[in-house]
Structures are given as C-alpha cells and as structure tokens.
Amino acid sequence: MAELEEWVWNKLADRCNKTTIEDQTKQMIKIEVLLAITAAFLVFLGVFGSFRRRCSNGAFAMVGFAAYTLMPAVIAYSLGLIQNAPFCAIELPIWATYLVVALRNMDSYTAHSMGDIERWKSFNVDSAAKLILTSWMILKYAILAGPIMGILLVALFIKVDRRGQALKLASNSVMQKNYRFIADYMSTEHLLGDSSDEDPATMRGYRYLVRVADEAKVHSLCSMHSLCSMAKWRQKEAPWLDGDAPHYRQLLNSTDEVITVEKVWNCEGRLLSARGGDPDGRLKDLCLSFSLFEFICLRFAGYSLPGEAHKKLCHLIRRLLSEENGYERIFRVIELELAFLFDLFYTKYPVNVHLRRSVYRMLLLPIAVAIPLILLYVAISDGFVIMATITVFFMTSILVVELTQFGIMIFSEWAKVKYICTYVRSEWWQRNRCAGKLIEILCRVWLVKPWGRQLRQYSLLKSYSYSPSKWIYNGLTAGYLDRKRNGQKQLDPTNLSKEVKMAISRSLGKYLVMEQASLRRNDVSDELSWACNLETTTHVIMVWHIATTFCEHEVPCAQLSEEQRDNFGIATKLSQYLAYLVVFAPRLLPGHPCRTDYIFDRAVGEARELFGGSSVSMEEQIQKLKTVIDNEQCQETIVGRGARLGMQLVNGAADQWQIWKVLADFWADIMLYVAPSNDTAAHARYLTTGGEFVTHVWVLVSHAGITRDPPSGKQYDDLERS
Template sequence: MRDLQGSRTVTVDQTISKATEVGKRLQTPEGMLGQIEFFVGPIAFLLLFLMAFGSLRRRNNNTMLKVVLWAAYTLSGYLITYTLWLMCDTPFHNPLFSLRTTFLMIFLGSSNSFSSYSLKDDEQWKKYAWQHIVTFMGTTKLTSEYMSSEHQLSDPCNLDPIQMRGYKYVVRGEETGWIDGSPLKITDEIVTVEKMWACQGWLLSSSGGDEDCKLKDICLSFSLYKLLALRFCSYSLPKEAHKKLWKFIRNEENGYERAFRVIELELSFLFDSFYTKYPIIFQSGCWKLKLMEISLLFIGSLVTIVFCFLPYNMNVGFLLTSLILTACTCVELLQFFLMAFSEWAKVLLLCKYIRTNSWQESKRIRKLIGLICRTQILKPWERKLRQYTILESHGYTPPRWICIPAKAGYIHRVRRGKKQSPPAKLSSEVKRAVFHSLKSYTGVLENGEASLRLNKVAGKLSWACRLETQTRVIIAWHVATSICEHEVRISDSNFLVATILSKYLAYLVAFSPKLLPDCPDDTEYVFDQTILQSRELLEGCKTGEERIRKLEEFGKAVDDTNSVIKWGAQLGQQLLKDKKDPAFIWKVLAEFWAELMVYVAPSDDAKAHAENLAIGGEFVTHLWALVSHADIKRGPPAEQPTLKRSQSWSN
C-alpha cells in the first residue's frame, strides 16, 4: 500500500516538474516565437470561418450552430489579443511582428460584418467606438425634436397614406437642417418619405421601375427605423404622430405582405444599429474613408504577399504572415461586397438619386441602382416561427454539454421539458390572420374574448381567457388546441393558423418569457409547474394517442384538481362538443390565436426585443414594432370594455 502511495507521489512530482519545465521553455524567446507562429494558423482559420458563417446566427435556429459560432467568435478575440501581447512582449525584434500586429489591429478595428454577440458585448465595443454613440444619439435627438412638430407641417385632412402625401418623415439628411440650434427645417438636402413618393424619376415611378413600391419601401423602412430607435433613447412621439402611423397601417392597400416586408427591413436596420458598424460607415462621407481603407489594405496585402514569396524570403514566418494577410484581406473584401449590397447602401443611393437630376436622366445609373436595390444577398431573418409542444416535449431532459453555453448566456436557458419542435414557415395565412386582427383594433386590445364573441361562443369559452395570468391562458389553450389537432385534424387554412400560432406562443412561454406580458419569473414558474404536472400525469404514455386519451380522461374527471393541464383538458372537451363541425372549431381557434398574438405584442421592454434580434429575431418583435408605431397598448383584461368589430377576418 505504501509502495502504491509512493509511486503516485513520484508520478505527481514528475508531472509537476515536466509542467514547470514546459512553462519555462514557453517563456524563452524560442518558446514565445513558437507560440506566436502556432496561434497564427487558428486565428486565420477562425477569421475565415466567421467570414463564411458569422451571419447565419440570425438566419438559422440550429442550437449547435449557435454554440459553434459563439465559441469561434469568443476564441478568436482571445487568441488575437493574446498573440498581440506575445508579439509586444518578446525580448527580441522581428520585423514581421510589426506587420502582423498592424493587420490584426486593422481587423479588430474595422471589421463591420462581424457583429457583437449580445447587447452586453455591444456595450463593450461601443466604449471604443465613441463616434457611434455621438452620431446615433445626436441623430436621434434631431429626429425626436423634428417629429414633435412634424404633424403640424401638413393638413391632417389632406393626408394620403397611399401616396404618402403629408408624411414628411425624414429618410436622410437631417443633420443638414440643424442650423445654430434652430429646429430641423426641410431643405433640398433632406429627403423625406413624401419626397420619395413624389419623385418623378423613372426608377421610383409607380408606372415605371417601382410598380411594387419595393424600392421606395426600403427608404420608408429606414425612416420608420429612426422612429422606433427613439424608444431606446427615452424619447417619445406625440399622439398625432402615432395617429398618422396608425392611419398608414390601417389603409395599407397592398395588404399584410407589404406591411411585414417594411417591418422586416426596419428591424434589419435596428439590428445593424446595435450589432454592426454600418451606422458609422454610412454617415455622410464616412463610406469614402472605408473604401479608401479597403483599397489600401488590398494593395498593401498584395505587395506584402508578393514580397514574402520572393526566393530569399521563403520561411515559416513569412508563410504564416502571408496567411494572416490573406485571411484579413478576404474578410475585408467580403465585408465590402456585403456592404455595397446592404440596405444602408441602397438608402444612400436612392436618396442620392432623388437629389440629383442628372442621375434621374441617366439610364445607365438607374439600371445600376435598380440592380443593386433589387438584389438581396441574405434574407433579413429566418422567416420561420419556432415551435414547442408541451405534450411532446414534457419528458425531455437536456444533455450535459448544452448546459455550458446556456450558463454562459449565449443560448436560451436549458431546463427539463424544453425541447423545440421543428420550426414552421411563416406562411401567408398566418400573416394575413394576424394582420387582420391588428387592423380590427378600435381602441382596446383583448386577449381572445372579442373573437369568441364574434363566433358566439364567448358564453361557454371565455372563462379560459380569464385565468390568473396570460401564461396560464396560453398554456391552457395550447393544450386544448393540441387535443383538437389530434381529434379533428383537417386540411384547412384555419387549422394551419391555429396550430402554428399555438405552438409559437407556447415556444415563447418556454424560451422567451421576456417577450410576453407576465413577469418572466412568474412565467418560468408556471411553465416548470406545468412540466412537473405533465410528467406525473402522462407517465408511462409512450405514444401521442395514449397521451391524448389520458388527457381526455383527466378532463372528464370530477375532482378538485386545479392545474393548467386540467383547464386545458376541460377546454379541449368543450371544443370537441362541436366535433360534427370541425371547420367551425378551427375557425374559432384560428381567430382566437390571431387575436392573442396581437394582444401579447405590446411591450415596454424594448431591450428584450433588441437582444432577440441578435439570434434571429421573433415574429412577435415584428408585431411589437407595428403596435409601437401605432402606440397600441395593452390594458388589464379585467378592466377591458367590450371591443366591437364588424366581422371576423375569415369572413
């Protein structure tokens, strides 16, 4: 026994001795040089990897992809910083170090398509990008002061939301109208939404190159983004401004597709303002400096690489330096390409087109601008609704490896019962249903009771809209919808709308409680209790059929059980009483879920929506932007008066 302990002691001592010896070798000039050259390869690889896949995190909901990108994003920063420190701390001089340091610093300071990973991360780099803060805050202040009196510049009786007459919202050039502290005045240099629609140039003409209004809508989205940004700087709009915006939304003649397209681009601009450097680059004159920087970087890289490959310079150090330069140059060239086709560049070109008569008369220029503006290299977001089903996922236990990035805060917190279902495409039927429900708003939002009254079932079903919290309402109706999905499955647009929205709102409960009306802690508590109750009730049920039968028995049982699962099962039984008319069941459910979707959209937590933009955004954020423009707020359910609407959206 003593011999065994002695051998273990010797082994530990040997390990410590070897580790000490390795540490001393790493501190020698040769060791430091070896570390520098060893880290250069991984740095170049990570830069190229982020260049190729970095933008996918807001367009793909794959958890593994998010973890890998987070690891690459975090590791690249540490490796670059550590390598720079090693090069500065070496006791010897190497002319290649200065070159490597220069290009690594250029990458850290100028890359613009590598966005920060979160708002907390964003706040760190903004400490260094002080000009971004000054520009953003200054521009926002100008916009706020201008919008406080914008409604007075037009006759309220002569507003035309179709031709945008009277909508003098600023697109670009507001800094030119601020003279000696005087209020913003509309000058020739300032491009407004009204000017955009009044432009006689063929490219922007409704009878010419912009029949679908997609080009003008790019600038409309940019203007609306500036208004939405006011919320993040504690500014507000007057009621008259909200009324004008609500009139535009309600009178949208091209329907829901255009409305969501405009909001989609608006949130894309908002994302860029928080997570990229586009707002700095596309300030007046700054893009020229960016072009000059990229040109010098490209030329300098080519010269250096050619020099490195001369016969008398061929060695490992020169090859690694060439690798760094190639990676940095590729990154910058790709970023410049993406920047040239970005929505920011399109706004700049369209505004220049309006200001310049010679551009309007040139066929070559209008063809070039039209080509750039109608080219979309990457879609703004995933365009899918994430899904979650309690009856399928209640027994899920997450693997241990996924808890590490979850604890770090880079993916959603992992708990038992939290397993997403495959995402559903954001279909036209869903957008139409929700947008029609929004347009039906006449003063007070309700959490589904209005649709129940219209379908004349409020007397027997409205109790399920008056549960203690909205989380319980969502879960109860989700369970009932799941039961109906199994028992009366039909091929119908209402079936599609109801099931997709039911699973989407359940997903928000499980994964994004901050975007819902209730306190996030209360939502998480209710969800956890529901998972525990579901596991206990459905223990041993292997198939969906068995789970549904168990729920139906539970719903019919007469006892004192008081739980969300019980309420959902009872609600499902009530809905199935109309089993002979399944189309009516799904009409009731589709209109209920569409109305509830609008009800949960208003929120004072703008930061939560901004944080979700970094991981792809949510459909509820698009609705939040719409209701924010119209200043639609949600009142307590118990205090809501009857909402009168003439007809349901499906009639």
C-alpha cells in the same frame, strides 16, 4: 586543468546556444499557430457575422460567441509574444500590424449583446493601446527595413477602427440625445399640413424624415441622418432651427437637402416609377422602412410618439392592409426596419457607409496584398516554407474578409437608402439613365436576407417527459451554458407561412375598425370567455395550447377541406409558437419571466403526474385528458383546464369548420395582445439569434399605437389602444 575548464565552458556555451535556438523555434511556432487561429476567427466573424440576424442555429451562435470572445485575447497574447521575442525578424512587425488590422475588421460582428454596447469606451481604450504598441514595434524595426515599415505604419493608421464609434452611436445615452430632435419633429410633423389632405397611397402629407443634409452643424443629428457619417463642420445652414420658449422644440428647416417619404414618392425619375425601375414599390418601401425604423429607435431612446402621430400611422397601416397582398408588403417593411435596427446595434455598417470609408478600404487593399507578397518572396528565398505558408494564409483571410465586407457594405440597406436619397436630391441623376440603372442593380442585390422567416415550435404534450442530460447541464457547466429544465425540448421550427401573416393582418385590421376580439366575432364569447380570463397570460396560452393539441388529434388535418386546412395550420403553428415563447423567451411575454418559468414548471409536473413515462403515445394521452375533466382535483390545473376547453370546443362546435376558425382567430388575436411590450432590450437581444416573429408584430402594433394595459383581473379580452 585549464584545458578541462575551457572544455566545460565550451560545452555550456553550446548547450545555451542550443537552448536559445530551441526556444526561438518554439516561440515562432506559438506565434504561427496563434496567427492561424486568428485568421480562422477573422474569416468566421467577418464573412458569417451578418447571418446572425437570420440564423437561429444554436451551434452557430455558440461558435460566433466563442470567436468573438477569444479573438481579442488571442491577438493580445500574440502581440505580447511578438514584443518579447528574443530574436529579430522582419516578419514580426508585419504580423503584428496584421493582427491589429484583423481586430478592426469585424464590421459585421461589432457587438455580441446589448451589454457590449455600453462598454464602447473600454473598446476605444483597448484599440488605442494595441495601436500604440504596434506602432512602437514598427518604429523599432524601422532601421531593418525602413520603407516597408513606413508603409505599414501608414496602412495601420488608414485602417481607422470605427467599432467604438459604432457602439457609442447605439448606446442608450447617445441615442437619447440623437433622437431628441426626431421626437421634437414628430410632435409637430402632423401639424405641418392639412390632415384632410393626407393620402397614404401617394404619401402626400407624410413628411417622415429619411435623410438630412450631410453638412449639418448638429453633431448628434448628423451622426444618424447622414446615415451615421462623421459630422462635418462646414459653413452651411443647419437643417434644425433652435426651439423657442417654453417648449424649446427644435424645428426642421425644410430645404432641398432634406429627403422625406413624401419627396421619395413624388420623385419623377425613372428609377422610382412603377413603369421603370420600381414596379413593385420595393425601393420606395426601403426608404419607408428606414423612416419608420427611426420611430422604433425612439422607443429605445425612451421617447414616445404623440397620439396624432399614431393616428396618422394607423391610417397608413389600414391603407396598406386594404391592398391586395398588403399583409406581405407591411411585413416586408417591418423586416427591413428590424434589419436596420440589427445593424445599428451589432455592426459597423451605419458608420462605414460613406465615400471616404470606401476610399480608405480601396487604398488598403493593395497594401494588404503587396507587402505579404514581398515577405513571401523573402521567406521562400531563405527557405522558411512554414513561415511563408502562414503569411499566405493570414494574408488571404484578411483579403477575403475585406472584399466580403466591402461587398456587403455597398449592397447593405444603409447604402441603398443613401443611393436612393442622392438620386431623389439630384436632377442630374434622375436625367441620367445609366446612373439610375446602376442604382437599380445595386438595390436589387440582397446578399443577406433580413431574417430567416421561421416560427420556432414547442408542444407540452410531446416534450413534457424530456429531462436534460446531467453530463451536459450540471454545476460545473452552469457558468457556461444556460440551464435547461424538465420538459424544455424544442421542436423543429416551421416556415412562417403567408396564411399566418394574413391572419395577423386580418385580425389587426378588424380590431382597428371594429375593436372586437375574436370570440365575440365568432359568437362564442359566452361559452369560452372563462378560458380568456385566467390568472395570468401564461395560464391562457398554456390552456389554449393544450386544447389546440387536443383538437388537433380529435379533428385531424386529413379530414379537413382546403380552407379548413389553412385555419388548421394557422392555429397549430401559432399555438406551438406561443408555447415556445413561454418556455424559451418569457421576457417577450406579459408578466415577470420568473413567474412564467414557475408556471411552466408546474404544468410539466402536472403532465408527468398524469401521463407517466415517455412511452405514452399521443392516443393514450388524449384518452387520459378526457378522464381528467371529471376529476375535481385536476379541474383547476393547467392540464385539466386545457382538457376541458378542448372537449368544449370539439363537442360544442356546430361543425369542424368552426373549431379551426375559432382557434385560428383566437391565436391571431392573442399574438396582437402579447406583442406590445416596454422591454425593448429583450427584443433587441433576440435579433442576434435569428429574430422572433413576435418582435415583428411588436413593431406593427407599436406603429398602430396599441398598448397592453388591461385592468386588474382581465388578461386578454380587453385589448386597449392609446
């Protein structure tokens, strides 16, 4: 009996031991799989995160959102498995440390949307909790391998997480405090010198701030004008003087440490000379872009520039437009402004551009490589091939991301502005040709372009019959996918041509001088003004869009001369782009988005009722549009009005040249009309999906002081300037 009892207990013990080994194996496999997933997320976010500002691909955006959302959850779950592991292994605390380091490596993907920015406190708390948990695990294993664990602990604290700091810097409340100083300065900047002595060609009199001293005693100001470096409390004179009653506006204590646009243009060093390292003026324009970027930040902070400051900017804009290829230059400056804005909101580059950050990264790289190599040797020696493979994969992913982020950071626009300002401030740098050549090389490298330079397109007559798949868009997927409506099918995007930019610039230049809309300039205001004074801006866009499509069929591009083809391309591209904004980005247009959506849905319904099924060719659609003109029931619909306007353009024009000249000028003017907006968050949102051209025009008209406050009942023809 005793022997049988002993045999039973032995069998149970063997089974328990076997179960424990199986559980350990399963848990180790779980941890290894999660490490591989984390490494894949890390590489995607770290390497490709910066491409969001120029990539409009929907699949790319979806993968980025999935990786951004799931990565913290996967890391937290992995840390929990490592913490509760019923066995001891030196790999566990090392993997835990690398998980936390991975979480801190998303420099190029700090926030997915504007909503994430306001949650900077929660990110700090979450980061601190993971740091404490990982530190405790390292200390727990200190007896097993003291020196290695100590190095890991040091490396963990060296890799300081700046994500919360970056988000805090971009949060609305902090921006309001930071830019109060800029608002005070800009309210008096135009009074610092004689306005008659201002010269946009040499930037004389343009004392727009580029960089203030690093040693500023004002914490909030130092966070931005020291290129967002950490505030330093040193015993040096603050660049800002306290304001006096009754306005209490702070004044700038102008010193050699303060770099302005005027100082950059007056720099006599070879780097910034036309015969030296800056023949096309791109390096100077980079500093101008950074200075003007701060004016856009004023909009986000709720401040506005005084009228005199807008007049000064208008003078500068007119000077740029008067140059040969000035339209290319002005849009290049705006591209860089929005690149700075994207980095401020969605990356950590503004707080990482500092010598101390670079030193920390360089110190961490040897540690990141050495310890996994030691671990790899131990794992191979003990025969753990899979464990060694996972370690190598995870080590390689962090190393790739570290090197990529370091490269992007030193070639970022923020770093280039700092290099140039240091050059302007230091006479030794200006005399040293090697230093100037090094900065020139660094500033000529562009790893990530500012944006994709594309216009998204939509055509009502080509997409009205589209119906979204109910297998994809239904009640079950409504919580995960944006709802698609009938007729909401986007065409392939087209490249932003120089003709389009030239048309916008030409229209703005004529408006700033003559303050006349395109119809009056082309002497067709009396005949076509009815189509500009419709109920809403959405009505105007859709009616003229249908009319442009009508003319595109009746007067095709093949029949036009080269000059006429330019106007044809301008009109058709902007027509389909404005229609795209109606359908896919109504927040960027005047009027309430829900109202815009409803009007579009009604237009799709009218087109379906008139044209029928999807098999109707474009020729049949045009013929039906011609018959609609005499139908009293259709005369007040969007489709009927579009047909009427199209016939009026085709029959009333003296020649084909005038049709496309009128349409090209009209669409350029209406781009200027719809661009002014107070919904700054909407423009910031679309920066993460490749950006929109209307945002670039919004920056341009904001600098020019153009607003859109038409009297009741007037929708387009009364463009106003503040």
